[in-house]
Amino acid sequence: SAVISQxxxxxxxxxxxxxxxxCQVDSQVTMMFWYRQQPGQSLTLIATANQGSEATxxxxxVIDKFPISRPNLTFSTLTVSNMSPxxxxxxxxxxxxxxxxxxxxxxxxxxxx
Amino acid sequence: GENVEQHPSTLSVQExxxxxxxxxxxxxxxxxxxxxxQELGKRPQLIIDIRSNVGEKKDQRIAVTLNKTAKHFSLHIxxxxxxxxxxxxxxxxxxFNKFYFGSGTKLNVKP
Numbered sequence: 001s002a003v004i005s006q007x008x009x010x011x012x013x014x015x016x017x018x019x020x021x022x023c024q025v026d027s028q029v030t031m032m033f034w035y036r037q038q039p040g041q042s043l044t045l046i047a048t049a050n051q052g053s054e055a056t057x058x059x060x061x062v063i064d065k066f067p068i069s070r071p072n073l074t075f076s077t078l079t080v081s082n083m084s085p086x087x088x089x090x091x092x093x094x095x096x097x098x099x100x101x102x103x104x105x106x107x108x109x110x111x112x113x
Numbered sequence: 114g115e116n117v118e119q120h121p122s123t124l125s126v127q128e129x130x131x132x133x134x135x136x137x138x139x140x141x142x143x144x145x146x147x148x149x150x151q152e153l154g155k156r157p158q159l160i161i162d163i164r165s166n167v168g169e170k171k172d173q174r175i176a177v178t179l180n181k182t183a184k185h186f187s188l189h190i191x192x193x194x195x196x197x198x199x200x201x202x203x204x205x206x207x208x209f210n211k212f213y214f215g216s217g218t219k220l221n222v223k224p
Contacts, residue, residue, distance in 0.1 A: 031210050033210075033211075033212075041213045041216075041217075042202060042214045042215065042216050043157065043202065043204075043212075044214070044216050045212060045213065046208075048209070050212065059114065060209075076205050092156065092157075096210045098148075098214055100145040100162065100206060100210065101147065101159060101162065101165065102147070102159070102206075102210065102212060103159065104156040104157050104158075105153075105156065107156055
């Protein structure tokens, strides 16, 4: 399966600021996704990152808060904007490995103070 | 949208016993059902999956069953070992590769 990396691995940020998380894959993939995992909780899909077009957001997530870029088939970024303590979570990217399977990056642990 | 429910939330078994985790889904359009294992501080790892045209799939000590009519699927782990201790998540996926996850089951295997 593809090797997926994320940067940063963790960060502590002040409320009101923004953080951009990078996801890099070692091979071209069609589908990339961003998930949020709040402390002790399950994974929630934020959006599908589409190459060459705007991301597709799930209910409850908006582009102004979570802008996403997908400049090519191996890279995507997620920005968490105007952060509040409620944004403290692990943010994970995933890639579709074949027809159905998805594989996750190592995650970015974000703490907002 | 899809709603996936997972039970139990915690499960404690003795080493060597079997463990069963159950999930139900609401959207009949869901056609792919993966299971992930997440150890503390690590990323979710795909351990087994099943597509909607299959009723059962087995991989060594792990098996998954699917009942499309009832919209439920289950993970079975036999001969549990302490290294099986982790949080397990089920998910339901659609034709757009979007996954909706269950709430997770914390499995504790006691030596």
